Amino acid sequence: MSASTGSGEFIVEGGHKLSGEITPQGAKNEALQILCAVLLTEDKVTIHNIPNIIDVMKLIDILADLGVNVKKLGEGSFEFEAKDININHLHSKEYSDKASKLRGSIMVLGPLLARYGEGKIPKPGGDKIGRRRLDTHFLGFKKLGAKFEYTEDGFFKIDATHLEGTYILLDEPSVTGTANIIMGAVMAKGKTTLYNAACEPYIQQLCKMLNRMGANITGYGSNLLSIEGVTKLGGTTHTMLPDMIEIGSFIGLAAMTQSELTIKNCRIDELGQIPTVFKKLGIEMEFRGDDIYIPAQEHYNLDRFIDGSILTVADGPWPLFTPDLLSIVLVVAIQAKGTVLVHQKMFESRLFFVDKLIDMGAQIILNDPHRATVIGLDRTSNLRGIQMSSPDIRAGQALLIAALSAEGTSVISNIDQIDRGYQFIDERLRAIGAKIERR
Numbered sequence: 527m528s529a530s531t532g533s534g535e536f537i538v539e540g541g542h543k544l545s546g547e548i549t550p551q552g553a554k555n556e557a558l559q560i561l562c563a564v565l566l567t568e569d570k571v572t573i574h575n576i577p578n579i580i581d582v583m584k585l586i587d588i589l590a591d592l593g594v595n596v597k598k599l600g601e602g603s604f605e606f607e608a609k610d611i612n613i614n615h616l617h618s619k620e621y622s623d624k625a626s627k628l629r630g631s632i633m634v635l636g637p638l639l640a641r642y643g644e645g646k647i648p649k650p651g652g653d654k655i656g657r658r659r660l661d662t663h664f665l666g667f668k669k670l671g672a673k674f675e676y677t678e679d680g681f682f683k684i685d686a687t688h689l690e691g692t693y694i695l696l697d698e699p700s701v702t703g704t705a706n707i708i709m710g711a712v713m714a715k716g717k718t719t720l721y722n723a724a725c726e727p728y729i730q731q732l733c734k735m736l737n738r739m740g741a742n743i744t745g746y747g748s749n750l751l752s753i754e755g756v757t758k759l760g761g762t763t764h765t766m767l768p769d770m771i772e773i774g775s776f777i778g779l780a781a782m783t784q785s786e787l788t789i790k791n792c793r794i795d796e797l798g799q800i801p802t803v804f805k806k807l808g809i810e811m812e813f814r815g816d817d818i819y820i821p822a823q824e825h826y827n828l829d830r831f832i833d834g835s836i837l838t839v840a841d842g843p844w845p846l847f848t849p850d851l852l853s854i855v856l857v858v859a860i861q862a863k864g865t866v867l868v869h870q871k872m873f874e875s876r877l878f879f880v881d882k883l884i885d886m887g888a889q890i891i892l893n894d895p896h897r898a899t900v901i902g903l904d905r906t907s908n909l910r911g912i913q914m915s916s917p918d919i920r921a922g923q924a925l926l927i928a929a930l931s932a933e934g935t936s937v938i939s940n941i942d943q944i945d946r947g948y949q950f951i952d953e954r955l956r957a958i959g960a961k962i963e964r965r
């Protein structure tokens with residue numbers, strides 16, 4: 527499968543205002559869950575609004591290798607039929623190589639366990655943003671009756687002849703862990719109660735899809751799920767929500783580049799705290815139907831807390847603010863008026879990219895690996911274009927936003943870190959006036 531890929535670099539000429547409309551792609555992290563769920567039935571599953579990004583295309587490739595019949599119906603629309611799965615493929619080098627390239631591949635385990643009683647995966651890839659443990663997944667599978675082994679050659683293996691529903695208290699509300707355990711439990715015997723479950727819109731979408739396939743899940747949207755096992759699931763049609771992380775990134779982009787932008791079809795009702803947090807950064811926005819309109823703003827003032835103390839923006843499991851947008855918040859604060867503490871609680875190594883922003887002229891203190899204080903420039907000086915490498919998907923997008931706002935030319939290398947999550951980003955930004963080239 528081909529994606530909007532590229533190794534290579536972006537050459538960005540900063541300092542140009544953008545304008546017009548931009549439409550968010552389908553949600554990356556939802557797509558990774560939904561695609562794995564096609565393994566749960568031998569019937570046809572049609573999925574729309576699949577983003578054309580590296581991680582998603584890699585996962586579709588893995589499904590095809592496993593024997594899923596994949597048919598492209600149109601842009602972003604595919605039909606999947608998991609009739610004859612070749613479970614032996616799990617032991618091949620090809621599977622091992624491909625599955626270790628992305629985080630989302632871990633979610634093939636739940637469906638394979640539910641349908642075939644076994645699953646195997648190498649340590650999955652994804653962003654290198656600190657320790658990313660997988661314990662929650664396997665604690666859940668073990669509770670359902672599976673045997674778990676971490677093999678000497680670095681594979682996570684699960685086996686179960688019989689899965690039985692039970693009460694599971696998750697040690698943390700892991701997003702992919704919750705999705706995996708739900709998919710493992712949908713066809714287990716009896717009732718599974720899952721407490722301290724993640725409840726991101728991604729999980730809610732997955733549960734809605736599974737229910738349409740014949741599952742019996744209640745409580746999604748909260749941290750207490752009840753799953754009555756069924757014997758079989760059937761086909762369905764599913765449409766991905768717009769990517770809320772892209773929406774947040776575009777809000778940040780508009781503010782930093784003083785651009786008037788309309789972000790189309792945002793499903794504002796599913797955005798949780800995202801608009802509120804950007805409003806706390808002083809960014810004006812108007813909801814026009816389901817579009818978010820952002821006027822060109824030369825200045826924006828960071829809020830303070832009611833008692834006048836300095837604002838903190840921190841992440842947390844949904845419905846708290848998603849960690850995937852903190853890098854964008856950080857970059858937006860650079861040109862705001864005021865001071866903000868950005869507190870990345872969930873990941874240990876996601877803030878180190880601030881060094882590059884400091885090189886560009888930003889006023890930031892990295893207090894420790896989890897916290898950075900940004901002292902807004904309020905446009906008293908511009909960022910300068912520099913040469914930099916994109917360390918992870920969201921830091922990459924944050925650096926791109928910084929580069930678009932900066933004076934002069936920036937070169938951003940390692941851009942498949944950006945292409946991993948943002949579909950044809952250079953083309954889409956050029957369409958609203960950005961001077962960006964891929965080489």
Ligand SMILES: CC(=O)N[C@H]1[C@@H](OP(=O)(O)OP(=O)(O)OC[C@H]2O[C@@H](n3ccc(=O)[nH]c3=O)[C@H](O)[C@@H]2O)O[C@H](CO)[C@@H](O)[C@@H]1O
Binds near residue numbers: 843
């Ligand atoms: C493919 C995919 O869907 N990736 C997303 C998924 O990753 P993923 O499912 O891998 O992330 P998890 O939810 O498991 O955990 C993320 C990190 O937060 C920590 N943690 C988690 C819960 C908690 O209450 N306290 C805490 O500190 C975990 O230990 C871990 O370091 O969810 C993350 C958290 O929203 C997002 O950043 C990733 O983009």
Ligand SMILES: C=C(OP(=O)(O)O)C(=O)O
Binds near residue numbers: 651653850920
């Ligand atoms: C951290 C992210 O992705 P992944 O879990 O795939 O590394 C992300 O989408 O911001």
